[in-house]
Amino acid sequence: MNVLVVGAGIGGLTLALELHQAGVACRVLEAVPRLAPIGAGVNLLPHAVRVLERLGVAERLAASGVETAESVFFNRFGQLCYREPLGRRAGYDHPQLSLHRGDAQLGLLAAVEERLGPDAVRLGCRVVACDDDGERVTVTVEDATTGRRTTESADVVIACDGIHSAVRAQLYPDEGEPKYSGITMWRGVTPCRPFLSGASMVRAGWLATGKMVIYPVREEINPAGDQLVNWVAEVERPREATRDWTRAGRLEDFLDVFADWHFDWLDVPELIRGAESVLEYPMVDQDPLPRWTFGGVTLLGDAAHPMVPRGSNGAGQAILDAHALRLALAGHPGDPRRALAVYEEERRPATTRVVMTNRVHPPDTILKEVHDRTGDRPFERIEDVISHEEMAAISDHYKRVAAYDKDLVNRGG
Numbered sequence: 001m002n003v004l005v006v007g008a009g010i011g012g013l014t015l016a017l018e019l020h021q022a023g024v025a026c027r028v029l030e031a032v033p034r035l036a037p038i039g040a041g042v043n044l045l046p047h048a049v050r051v052l053e054r055l056g057v058a059e060r061l062a063a064s065g066v067e068t069a070e071s072v073f074f075n076r077f078g079q080l081c082y083r084e085p086l087g088r089r090a091g092y093d094h095p096q097l098s099l100h101r102g103d104a105q106l107g108l109l110a111a112v113e114e115r116l117g118p119d120a121v122r123l124g125c126r127v128v129a130c131d132d133d134g135e136r137v138t139v140t141v142e143d144a145t146t147g148r149r150t151t152e153s154a155d156v157v158i159a160c161d162g163i164h165s166a167v168r169a170q171l172y173p174d175e176g177e178p179k180y181s182g183i184t185m186w187r188g189v190t191p192c193r194p195f196l197s198g199a200s201m202v203r204a205g206w207l208a209t210g211k212m213v214i215y216p217v218r219e220e221i222n223p224a225g226d227q228l229v230n231w232v233a234e235v236e237r238p239r240e241a242t243r244d245w246t247r248a249g250r251l252e253d254f255l256d257v258f259a260d261w262h263f264d265w266l267d268v269p270e271l272i273r274g275a276e277s278v279l280e281y282p283m284v285d286q287d288p289l290p291r292w293t294f295g296g297v298t299l300l301g302d303a304a305h306p307m308v309p310r311g312s313n314g315a316g317q318a319i320l321d322a323h324a325l326r327l328a329l330a331g332h333p334g335d336p337r338r339a340l341a342v343y344e345e346e347r348r349p350a351t352t353r354v355v356m357t358n359r360v361h362p363p364d365t366i367l368k369e370v371h372d373r374t375g376d377r378p379f380e381r382i383e384d385v386i387s388h389e390e391m392a393a394i395s396d397h398y399k400r401v402a403a404y405d406k407d408l409v410n411r412g413g
Helices: 010-021 048-055 058-063 102-116 166-171 268-273 314-331 337-360 366-372 386-403 406-410
Strands: 002-006 025-027 041-044 070-074 080-085 096-098 126-133 137-143 149-154 156-159 178-193 200-206 209-218 227-236 279-285 298-299
Touching: 002 010, 002 149, 010 025, 010 102, 010 314, 010 337, 025 102, 025 126, 025 156, 041 048, 041 102, 041 209, 041 314, 048 058, 048 314, 048 406, 058 096, 058 102, 070 366, 080 366, 096 102, 096 209, 096 227, 126 166, 137 156, 156 337, 166 298, 178 268, 200 366, 209 268, 209 386, 227 268, 279 337, 298 337, 314 337, 337 386, 366 386
Parallel strands: 002 025, 002 156, 070 200, 156 298
Antiparallel strands: 041 096, 070 080, 126 137, 137 149, 178 227, 178 279, 200 209, 209 227
16 A cells, blocks of 8 residues: 655644554655744644654654643633643643644654655645546646646545645635634744743633733743743634735734733733744634545545634644544555545544534633623622633533543543
8 A cells, every 4th residue: 555645744744654653655745845843832632642652752742842731711801710730630641732833843754754764755746636547546746946747646645735735625626715713813932931830821811802822832942941932812803714824914913902911920912022923814714524535535634624723623633633544544454445435434523523613612612701791891709700610511521522531532532
């Protein structure tokens, strides 16, 4: 069996490691000429870390990131609403990791090159078309530097080429524009003194009046002991639904929303202004597809199920996809096309539930309830607004939908 992986993001590189471990030959084609640590933070939940541990790469990634200890929710006045432990502190057998997306991608790339060889990932090779003759799949590859086009073939092709997937666009040419949530987010990373526990994931405010997600992604980045802290500002804005993770943002478009967020545990405007650069991204997703697999071609990760980035679960679902696909291919060594169908039968319904839940009922629904019930005013006691049990139920519901309920993860389900 020979597998061609399109895209060297977190999903594609994890898939390459899974296939190598299973003894399945594969190679990876990546469109960009050079992989650079662009972007901001990524959070890997315990069910995804469990997969990476089995692949022997979790320790490498953890060394460049932060083991997240707790999730904390505040209103926009800096008042604590809810706190819960995360990862091993919550009783999971596996940690929850926060790290820079570039560190995650480059760490996985190094592991792939070490195990599969330096030529396993070919950069500057953009797949622009697929042709399936019923036996093999042939892809047309465009050189990013010269524009020259060549062809390559494999038994199956796995499209891990992200939210701009050329393969998905070929399979669904009339799909149309992505669905804009009405929220634009700005992202950055800033050197910062450790705050709260030093390993806290903060969600604060609410979308109607401005919301922040803040967590550290690197430890001790300078002699002063500062961390590199990832922050995401989310604000309701009328904006065209374009999907570009690398578009430059402007502080003047959103900083005023958070101008008075000076808390005893963090000065939010100072954090935002301290970023070397800011990226702007309209929060969008796509309706779940009725089908991922067409003969010898299937989709994985954001190419299959782009979701609104709420719930810290996008990269994790791609990692779970990769593991499920490895098991399906290993279980059907003589029939890889059947294996792709088996993989889709498992993962498409599961990811559909996450996509739809991220739209309406992610963990930060806790903040919506506090905002609505207080009329966006400070409270005297959170217990008079919403019970701890109700907030815990919101969090636990998302864990079940996203398949990282503690008991399920610890028993290997």
